[in-house]
Structures are given as structure tokens and as C-alpha cells.
Amino acid sequence: MNHARWKLGRERAHAEGRTETPETEAMRTEIRMAFDLGQAVHDRRTELGISQSELAERANMTQPQVSKLELGGTVPTLPLLARLAKALDASLDIALDGDTSTVVFTAHAA
Template identity: 75%
Template sequence: MNHARWKLARERKIAAGAAGYGESPEVEAVRTEIRLAFDLGQAVHDRRTRLGISQTELAERAHMTQPQISRIELAGTVPTLPLLARLSEALGASLNIALDGGVPTVTLSPTAPRD
């Protein structure tokens, strides 16, 4: 089982155990952080595969290492804002993170090529 699936399985197990009992603010904060990390990783993976590039090529474009890209895609880390800016530029996309409405969403939308 890969890391992302393990985290998702862990989150589901926690949710099943907490069903009907209400969650503490700490548990909800952790759940939100996990969800954001997973959504970001999935968005990066989806965009990278649509572009047909490897993790190594993306890492070179973003001035990162391949293990850093892997950790982001597997939701093992939450990158800093400057790193997110480099990553979205390397993917030729605009990174959008909506935190309103209680359900955060992460999208990478292709940008127009620059001349």
C-alpha cells in the first residue's frame, strides 16, 4: 500500500471511529490538513501526468528534487508558498486553494503560454 493510500485509509478509520461522537477541534484540524495535503498532491500528480512529464523533469523545472515532488504527490508534506509558486509555474498552471465553506478545494488550472 502506497503512502497516500495508507493516509486515506487511516483518515477513513478515524472517521468511522468518530462517527456519531462529534470531533474535537484538534481532530478536525488534522483532518483538514490531511485533506488539503492529499488534494494538493493529487492536483500536482494529475497535472504532471497530463503534461506527460516525470517527477524528475518536474523537479528540474521547479528547481526541486525528485523526492520532494514525490512527497508532495503522496501528501507527505505541505510546501511553503514560495515553493508552491515555483511548482505551479513549472506546471504551467495557476494554483487555486479555496478555504471557504468548510470544505477546502485545490485546483491547478492551465495558464496561457507566455511569449
């Protein structure tokens, strides 16, 4: 499920007065966290002015894997996160607090 469909489904449920099951809420939290990470990767990549293909090469990935990651369609392993940070010439800070997450790539000093 992509982010737009997920958000639309949530808005419809609220408009109809339906409450979500705990399983649905947990799934939405996971999707939101994956989307936050993907957005941070996209933002840093575009800040560097590199293509998905170039990032893929730097991080030992394929371009489709980078695309899927940026769209929030995958949850990467810790080793992959380390490769991404290195490929993006940045440190990666992820803060998790209950149902919220903050993902920030901070550029290394020149």
C-alpha cells in the first residue's frame, strides 16, 4: 500500500466514524516510519544532486531497491542503513518514541 492510499483510507475511516483495530494502527505506524526514512533518503540524495542509480552504486544496491526505499516500501537492515549513510556522506540519526519517528541525515563537515 502506498502512502497516499494509506492516508486516504485513514481519512475515510475517520469520516465514517469507524475506529481502527490495534493491528491496523500498528501497520499504519510501520508504514509511516518507512515513509519517513524514505523521505529522508530522497531529500539527502536530491540535496547532493545525485540520481537513484548513483546512490544505488554507492550503496551497493540496485536502482529499483533505492526507488522502493524512497517510496517507503521497504524496511532496511542496520547494515544497509550504514551503507546508505556512507553513500550519502552523512550521519544518520533515527529517533523512535512510541508511534513517532524522526529520521535525519546530517552532512559530514567538509
